[in-house]
Amino acid sequence: MLKAVKFGGSSVAGAEQFEKVKHIIEADASRRVVVVSAAGKRSSDDHKLTDLLYLCHAHLTYGVSCDEIMDTIEQRFVQIRDALGLSLDVEGEMARLRGRLNRDMSVDELVSRGEYFTARLMAEYLGFAFIDAADCVFFGYDGQLDRERTDRAVADALQANGKILLPGFYGRLPNGKVKVMSRGGSDITGALAAAAVGADVYENWTDVSGILMADPRIVDNPRPIEKITYAELRELAFMGASVMHEESIQPVKEKGIALNIRNTNRPEDPGTMIVGDAEDRGEDDRFITGIAGKRNFTILTVSKHNMNANHTLCQALEIMDRYHAPVEHISLGMDSFALVSGSAAMGDALYDVLADIRKTCRPDDIRVQDDIALVAAVGRKMSSRPGVSGRLFRALGESGVNIRTIAQGADELAITVGVDNKDFETAIRVMYNGFAG
Numbered sequence: 001m002l003k004a005v006k007f008g009g010s011s012v013a014g015a016e017q018f019e020k021v022k023h024i025i026e027a028d029a030s031r032r033v034v035v036v037s038a039a040g041k042r043s044s045d046d047h048k049l050t051d052l053l054y055l056c057h058a059h060l061t062y063g064v065s066c067d068e069i070m071d072t073i074e075q076r077f078v079q080i081r082d083a084l085g086l087s088l089d090v091e092g093e094m095a096r097l098r099g100r101l102n103r104d105m106s107v108d109e110l111v112s113r114g115e116y117f118t119a120r121l122m123a124e125y126l127g128f129a130f131i132d133a134a135d136c137v138f139f140g141y142d143g144q145l146d147r148e149r150t151d152r153a154v155a156d157a158l159q160a161n162g163k164i165l166l167p168g169f170y171g172r173l174p175n176g177k178v179k180v181m182s183r184g185g186s187d188i189t190g191a192l193a194a195a196a197v198g199a200d201v202y203e204n205w206t207d208v209s210g211i212l213m214a215d216p217r218i219v220d221n222p223r224p225i226e227k228i229t230y231a232e233l234r235e236l237a238f239m240g241a242s243v244m245h246e247e248s249i250q251p252v253k254e255k256g257i258a259l260n261i262r263n264t265n266r267p268e269d270p271g272t273m274i275v276g277d278a279e280d281r282g283e284d285d286r287f288i289t290g291i292a293g294k295r296n297f298t299i300l301t302v303s304k305h306n307m308n309a310n311h312t313l314c315q316a317l318e319i320m321d322r323y324h325a326p327v328e329h330i331s332l333g334m335d336s337f338a339l340v341s342g343s344a345a346m347g348d349a350l351y352d353v354l355a356d357i358r359k360t361c362r363p364d365d366i367r368v369q370d371d372i373a374l375v376a377a378v379g380r381k382m383s384s385r386p387g388v389s390g391r392l393f394r395a396l397g398e399s400g401v402n403i404r405t406i407a408q409g410a411d412e413l414a415i416t417v418g419v420d421n422k423d424f425e426t427a428i429r430v431m432y433n434g435f436a437g
């Protein structure tokens with residue numbers, strides 16, 4: 001068994017968090033590949049080191065001294081080192097860094113130092129070999145990750161050292177320069193490392209006990225999702241749930257590696273396990289995995305007698321496409337169809353779209369409904385249970401929620417209802433309380 005584990009900024013924010021990380025690593029000998037972010041906030045009024053480093057660069061650009069900010073950053077590292085009795089020469093290394101600040105330092109190299117120093121300290125503390133991401137995460141000339149080269153370098157480093165620790169968030173360009181990823185990029189490094197070494201599991205340690213079944217701002221204390229497939233996660237993300245970014249799960253997803261989201265502050269919680277579709281053995285009984293939704297959609301309902309013979313739907317879709325109004329859902333009847341699009345995406349084009357549809361499709365009628373919210377119940381097990389949608393619609397009806405449109409994806413992974421914006425939260429609560437809680 002081999003596990004690749006990534007600790008986010010809040011998990012490595014200070015000496016106390018470093019101790020928790022050590023307990024987690026020591027509790028399981030298979031955790032042999034570790035990736036860390038830069039130290040994050042210790043409390044809500046604290047600063048992430050990455051933010052401070054970006055601020056430093058902004059100061060440099062305007063010719064303003066960033067000495068004070070660099071002092072603050074140095075202090076964070078010194079405090080961790082001293083509290084844990086480590087020996088890294090933070091002062092010496094920071095002095096060298098500061099000596100180069102005005103000259104040849106790129107913004108990418110400067111901000112990558114948050115991860116670099118955090119990883120140096122953590123590697124020493126855990127007794128793992130420090131592997132610089134500049135020596136094992138490679139980008140090509142096009143700025144895209146060079147997966148083959150990266151896979152080889154990380155796998156070789158593990159083989160040579162047995163236990164490795166690398167900083168997240170950055171890598172090296174072919175010209176030798178450091179390049180950082182998008183914000184939150186350590187998640188990507190963690191997934192890359194897990195894929196490179198063929199890990200059995202990629203654990204992503206953060207400060208929540210997994211993905212919640214619904215938005216906690218709407219539902220009180222929603223339960224964490226125990227198990228979810230990559231496909232379901234995609235549906236939830238599409239419907240607005242704030243879950244991990246697609247790019248950061250791709251390397252593990254394509255290799256069929258399970259991803260376990262865990263809480264560094266509550267290591268006893270199992271967290272959420274994200275698995276490939278084939279691995280679902282259906283042991284738990286809940287048939288809705290999660291609920292998510294978004295406000296502010298517009299429904300265009302176009303009616304035309306005998307419309308199929310007139311290719312009316314195709315024409316309308318072409319018009320939407322021409323105005324860059326993405327169609328999120330379509331419902332189709334004999335003599336009418338409804339197109340759902342984001343109101344903001346449609347924007348001012350709405351009136352041009354309507355005029356074009358009128359001219360091209362010559363409909364009997366077009367209706368526009370604004371202020372629509374879409375709410376989706378996502379669950380891989382819904383397709384095998386008859387009557388789920390009926391129960392869902394009845395529950396919404398009994399709570400006075402008027403359903404404006406209904407859509408079920410062809411893969412039956414989600415049932416989406418369109419309701420008035422004002423009923424958005426009620427719809428989510430009704431679905432959660434009736435089917436998920």
Ligand code: ASP
Nearest residue numbers: 037050169183184185186
């Ligand atoms: N430290 C970087 C950031 O704050 C990357 C990361 O935390 O994953 O975005």
